[in-house]
Amino acid sequence: MMKVCIVGASGKLGKYMVQHALDRGYTVVGVCRARSVEKLDAFKGRITVIPGDTNDREVVKRAVAGCDGVLVVLAPMGVQQYASGTAQAVLDYARPGARLVFSCGWHITLDGQDVYSWKIKVLVNVVGRLARLARVVDLDDQVEACRRVFASDTRWTVVRGSDLEEGESQGLPVWSQHVGDPILESNITLRVDFALFMMAALENDELVHVAPAIVGCKTRSALAHATGA
Numbered sequence: 001m002m003k004v005c006i007v008g009a010s011g012k013l014g015k016y017m018v019q020h021a022l023d024r025g026y027t028v029v030g031v032c033r034a035r036s037v038e039k040l041d042a043f044k045g046r047i048t049v050i051p052g053d054t055n056d057r058e059v060v061k062r063a064v065a066g067c068d069g070v071l072v073v074l075a076p077m078g079v080q081q082y083a084s085g086t087a088q089a090v091l092d093y094a095r096p097g098a099r100l101v102f103s104c105g106w107h108i109t110l111d112g113q114d115v116y117s118w119k120i121k122v123l124v125n126v127v128g129r130l131a132r133l134a135r136v137v138d139l140d141d142q143v144e145a146c147r148r149v150f151a152s153d154t155r156w157t158v159v160r161g162s163d164l165e166e167g168e169s170q171g172l173p174v175w176s177q178h179v180g181d182p183i184l185e186s187n188i189t190l191r192v193d194f195a196l197f198m199m200a201a202l203e204n205d206e207l208v209h210v211a212p213a214i215v216g217c218k219t220r221s222a223l224a225h226a227t228g229a
């Protein structure tokens with residue numbers, strides 16, 4: 001049986017990942033801020049919860065010990081290097097050879113070949129800057145977190161989420177190497193299916209050292225691509 005650690009387990013994406021992991025019969029260790037532990041009450045007795053900030057290196061060290069896979073929600077929250085601190089701790093302490101799967105948004109680029117719409121550019125450059133000034137969100141730190149992941153010699157995958165929505169699962173999202181590819185045009189994914197893709201990546205070695213940008217499998221652009229229309 002696989003043992004996985006979910007870092008950022010109490011968030012919306014994290015809770016979906018916990019459920020998917022339990023459905024697969026995995027042993028689950030979750031890390032979340034102490035104040036958020038109660039958000040995981042529905043899983044009481046079925047998972048181990050290690051409370052603490054996800055950029056607390058000692059907390060992460062304890063949580064990832066003996067895990068075959070680590071699923072990490074890279075949250076660009078606050079301006080205290082939360083995302084990069086989290087990523088660095090996982091890179092440093094996950095066991096050698098463990099599968100590491102990180103979540104982020106389309107704004108992250110692996111090779112600079114992504115082509116962004118004006119809407120995404122405005123969101124990142126204007127809204128992102130304003131959010132940083134307000135000390136709420138630091139997208140640059142999520143960029144730094146991913147830079148460190150890409151540069152590491154670990155077995156990583158960075159899953160780049162489109163805009164997200166809630167709703168019942170439609171199945172595994174489709175993906176492409178670059179934002180701007182026609183299949184991704186619809187730019188929407190169910191959060192529950194984003195989590196499904198994170199889990200599937202754990203067991204898909206073809207995604208090692210890849211940063212798939214995902215979109216819902218039932219979206220217009222995904223269906224158009226599938227039928228070759």
Ligand SMILES: NC(=O)c1ccc[n+]([C@@H]2O[C@H](COP(=O)([O-])OP(=O)(O)OC[C@H]3O[C@@H](n4cnc5c(N)ncnc54)[C@H](OP(=O)(O)O)[C@@H]3O)[C@@H](O)[C@H]2O)c1
Pocket residue numbers: 008009010011012013014032033035036039073074075076077078082103104105106160161162163164191
């Ligand atoms: N939202 C979108 O539209 C969108 C689009 C594309 C990609 N993504 C990516 O999807 C992933 C999940 O994002 P989400 O928006 O769906 O949110 P989410 O799953 O609810 O996750 C947010 C995480 O941030 C933590 N958090 C919230 N406020 C914090 C603070 N002040 N300090 C430290 N941690 C804090 C939460 O922990 P607590 O439970 O302790 O609050 C939770 O672990 C992220 O990697 C994100 O980049 C999101």
